Amino acid sequence: MPWLQLKLTTDRNSAEALEDLLLASGAVSVTLEDNADQPILEPALGETPLWDQVRLTGLYDADIDTRAISERLASAWNRPLPEHRWEQLEDKDWEREWMSHYQAIRCGERLWICPSWQEPPEPDKVNLMLDPGLAFGTGTHPTTFLCLQWLDQQPIEGLDLVDFGCGSGILGIAALLLGAHRVTGVDIDPQALTATRDNAARNALPENAMPVFLPGQCPEVTADIMLANILAGPLVELAPQLQRMTRVDGKICLSGILANQAEAVMAAYRPWFDFDPVAEQDGWVRLTGTKIRP
Numbered sequence: 001m002p003w004l005q006l007k008l009t010t011d012r013n014s015a016e017a018l019e020d021l022l023l024a025s026g027a028v029s030v031t032l033e034d035n036a037d038q039p040i041l042e043p044a045l046g047e048t049p050l051w052d053q054v055r056l057t058g059l060y061d062a063d064i065d066t067r068a069i070s071e072r073l074a075s076a077w078n079r080p081l082p083e084h085r086w087e088q089l090e091d092k093d094w095e096r097e098w099m100s101h102y103q104a105i106r107c108g109e110r111l112w113i114c115p116s117w118q119e120p121p122e123p124d125k126v127n128l129m130l131d132p133g134l135a136f137g138t139g140t141h142p143t144t145f146l147c148l149q150w151l152d153q154q155p156i157e158g159l160d161l162v163d164f165g166c167g168s169g170i171l172g173i174a175a176l177l178l179g180a181h182r183v184t185g186v187d188i189d190p191q192a193l194t195a196t197r198d199n200a201a202r203n204a205l206p207e208n209a210m211p212v213f214l215p216g217q218c219p220e221v222t223a224d225i226m227l228a229n230i231l232a233g234p235l236v237e238l239a240p241q242l243q244r245m246t247r248v249d250g251k252i253c254l255s256g257i258l259a260n261q262a263e264a265v266m267a268a269y270r271p272w273f274d275f276d277p278v279a280e281q282d283g284w285v286r287l288t289g290t291k292i293r294p
């Protein structure tokens with residue numbers, strides 16, 4: 001199957017945030033290269049070695065809508081997006097490249113995310129065995145990790161959740177393994193629905209514990225907890241729908257938001273939610289709050 005590459009050049013200050021953005025928009029992998037053959041001197045302690053001009057290449061599934069992704073990136077970036085181009089790439093096992101680097105991750109007191117091909121480091125803990133396939137969500141990205149950390153701290157025994165933008169299903173499956181009663185998964189990408197079903201089965205969850213739907217086909221549900229790790233733009237647009245699907249006194253956990261976008265997202269949800277203090281990791285923020293009585 002052929003692949004698509006998105007290529008752009010940027011300066012060293014923007015490279016890592018753009019890398020995160022490409023990943024959040026569905027890139028299977030992103031590589032960073034020197035754009036000018038510039039040698040790198042030994043970086044100071046704690047500094048990331050990066051060239052002045054960095055070439056980023058994002059690898060995407062061939063089925064994606066390039067124009068929609070370009071528009072999503074431009075609106076999420078909040079400043080002029082560097083000029084970029086799309087190219088076709090012949091098939092290789094690119095999507096599996098990351099597997100060699102993927103290790104088990106501890107996400108709090110109880111929860112571990114473990115690659116399905118490795119033994120859990122702490123078998124007595126709550127171990128989510130994961131093979132994300134081509135869907136987003138391995139736990140390594142800060143936007144996912146922040147949500148997992150929050151879930152680990154919640155009393156979610158017996159609660160109903162919605163995982164909006166479920167990707168690999170990582171958040172919903174974690175919630176179920178931590179004791180939730182039922183999670184409804186929603187995603188615009190059919191591959192994500194398949195990955196979620198496969199991962200739920202891999203973790204021996206009952207077949208009806210995490211039903212998954214495309215957005216237009218999702219039944220009316222009312223969640224005790226609404227999880228949505230998407231991007232700031234769609235989160236703002238989805239605010240009326242996500243609030244409608246959350247019960248009064250229920251909680252919301254929003255992620256996929258850059259620090260400078262937090263205020264705009266909170267403003268869209270404030271008519272319905274009281275927000276907790278913002279949590280931040282590597283420039284990404286997690287917003288959590290409680291639905292107030294109308």
Ligand SMILES: C[S@@+](CC[C@H](N)C(=O)[O-])C[C@H]1O[C@@H](n2cnc3c(N)ncnc32)[C@H](O)[C@@H]1O
Pocket residue numbers: 024135136137138139143144147164165166167168169170171186187188189192215229230234256
């Ligand atoms: C950043 S990934 C998050 C995946 C996973 N929940 C996690 O936390 O790692 C965002 C997911 O949201 C999906 N998505 C993007 N826009 C959406 C929308 N408007 N409605 C539903 N899903 C959407 C994407 O297909 C992708 O799988």
